[in-house]
Amino acid sequence: MSVFVRLGFAITIATALSACGGSSSSSSSSAPSGTGATLNFANSNFALANACFAIQDTSGRFVVRSDDGNYFSTATVLADASPFYMKPTALGEYLIYGDDGSFLNVAAGLIKSANAPSETANWVISGVAEEFTLVSEFAAGDALAVNATTSRIELAEVVGATKFKFAATSGCATFPELSTNASGTTYKGNGVDAPVIGFADVHSHISSTSFLGGAHAGRPFDPLGVTEAMGSCEAEHGPQGSLDLVGNLLGPSGIPLGMHDTTGWPTFVDWPKRDALTHEAMYYKWVERAWLAGLRVLVNDLVENEVLCTLQSEAAIASQSGFDLADIIGDAASLVAPAKCNEMESAVSQIQFMHDMQDYIDAQEGGPGKGWFRIVDSPAAAREAINDGKMAVVLGIEISHLFNCDVTQPGGLTELSGCDEAEIATQMDRLYDLGVREMFPIHEFDNAFGGNGIFDGLVLNVGNFVDTGKFWQTYNCPEQPYFFEAGAIMTSLDPSGGNNPVSDLLTELTQGILPIYPTDKRQCNSRGLTQLGEFMFQRMMAKKLIIEIDHLELSIKDDVLAMAEAKVPKYPVVSTHGGHGGISIEQAKRILNVGGILYPAKGNGKQFVADQDRLRPLKSSEFDFAMGYGADTNGLATQSGPRGSDSVNVSYPFTLFSGEGWGAQFADIPALTFQQSVVPEGNRSFDINAEGLAHYGMIADWVEAVRIEGGEQAITDLYNSAEVYLQMWERTVNR
Secondary structure: OOOHHHHHHHHHOOOOOOEOOOOOOOOOOOOOOOOOOEOOOOOOOHHHOOEEEEEEOOOOOEEEEOOOOOEEEEEOOHHHOOOEEEEEEEOOEEEEEEOOOOEEEEEOOEEEEEOOOOHHHEEEEEEEOOEEEEEOOOOOOOEEEEOOOOOEEEEEOHHHOOOEEEEEOOOOOOOOOOOOOEEOOOOOOOOOOOOOOOEEEEEEOHHHHHOHHHOOEOOOOOOOOHHHHOOOOHHHHOHHHEOOHHHHHHOOOOOOOOOOOOOOOOOOOOOOOOOOOOEOOOOHHHHHHHHHOOEEEEEEEEEOOHHHHHHHHHHHHHHHHOOOHHHHHHOHHHOOOOHHHOHHHHHHHHHHHHHHHHHHHHHHHOOOOOOOEEEEOOHHHHHHHHHOOOEEEEEEEEOOOHHHOOEEOHHHOOOEEOOOHHHHHHHHHHHHHOOEEEEEOOOOOOEOOEOEOOOOOOHHHHHHHHHHOOOOOEEEOOOOOEEEOOOEOOOOOOOOOOOOHHHHHHHHHOOOOOOOOOOOOOEEEOOOOOHHHHHHHHHHHHHOOEEEOOOEOHHHHHHHHHHHHHOOOOOOEEEOOOOOOOEEHHHHHHHHHOOOEEOOOOOOHHHHHHHHHHHHHHOOOOOOOOOOEOOOOOOOOOOOOOOOOOOOOOOOOEEEOOOOOOOHHHOOOOOEEEOOEEEOOOOEEEOHHHHOOOOHHHHHHHHHHHHHHHHHHHHHHHHOHHHHHHHHHHHHHOO
């Protein structure tokens, strides 16, 4: 996660908070028409998904909704039945959505329609063949039944519940949902042994929903639908957005008192956008649009930042209790992290979230395994999923205290480590058993393994002080050609004590102990690889894990590459989003020569093609070359901007896989047409030419921009990036 600013001024100047207001509404998606025939479910309750039905009891009568919101089983013909749209909330569970936009719901023990979705409107549907019970877990496991006297739909114990059938019909209301705004069918593979065609995003944060102590607003899915997942952010960010401590500091104004419109669905006034960093940008329908465009490998890095999480949590408490936030920030180094901010435990909790998301998408597509989103734990499983036309999702982890291996130097005393070799082995095995296959050993701050790669000269240094009790000690970065620039010009206290507001603030917050650094040379971190760090890297290689080299101190990158080069065969390492801390040209060559990958942060179309052109001459003669990207979406990283006045605009609609720039390997892939991404009811549209990558669905638009900028060579290198990633993974595990 690229969070230098994010952490810093949240630590140093977050002294005032204010507010975000909004509403949610309904919108789009089409409800299919029925045939009037009772479905043959073949013992499956999944066939109801996202389709229109009438509900029929065992006597042959159909359910109708009365004007006062009650339900009766009285209609004798299908034409008189109330139509219901069946929206999955999970596998085998549904919202039952009426043609008036209401939900079949439990209220005070009675069955009554409700205007908004909630857990009281969630129904578990189970049964055999065409006879199903509809159970409310909320109502103590009671189920729907027809009152024999009044014909009213009521709750009863499951043993006395009515068995219902579902007859396909028409006339359902359109259930609120975002659209992919794409037409056509995506492609499958040519066999598990054939090269994959598709691109790889090797650095994303779908699961960041719960991190930062509640700073993130919105979710990539919600069982109750888009109105809940992407509704108002006021609950998280407060009235008019100024409780969005992290987002305000990272936004265009860069001040803690910034405000934004909190309305999400359906109008999305102020978010998503490329620099609204604490708002959801990877809603599942947007990720689906990217998959349709050819995304075939997506690495999701489990993520947490204990310092930011603690400060955000304390700020939320302070805003409600009237405490002085300046005092909280001033005492930042002494704050005790809440349990929810423990980086390892927060990251582990996100694994279940990812599996829940997979199940939710499966439910939308008609049952287990039918969705396009597949979590994989081996390159063979990835190839199988991609060959079936799905997207392979790999779990990684990016935290500063991996395996709980933090480091503290209280008062400058002897260094204390939060772990030992036994703890490293135990926690590494734990993550592996949970499916994690890719790891960042070091992230934003120093830890027990070594120093982090410096790429910001102020805020992360203050963060390191808060996290470890010590500021960075540095050396002049080597003067050599770099693929990604090393180090940063450090901010120091003003030794003259003059009227420098930044220096004065730092003096107050750090008790005047911020070091004085050279101001004419970029500084790298003097903390190198520790003995514990060497043990950890060697064990990662023995465990056959994918090792992330970004965020390592420049010299540690050399140490890890030397370890990799000494293995027989050589051990791949990867750089996935900009080389944080620096990567020299020589190191870039070494990464490719050990069979690793270097996929940079994405940039816009012009920037991406320029990076391809810089990297291509460094490729290894031993391994295939490609270049995907690490978007870092949902990771507090500003997304790529508009393409500039000197570029040809993307024209809407556009077609992928056919026409100029699409080589022979795409000959058998059907063309897909993409309209401009829109939010139907709110008339909010997204234009990559004007606003850049406002949300993840615009990856499709970005691909078209890459084609315009780089032609067939750029498209070929991009769409080979999933295959080259899998080859790297195979070299990692097949040893």
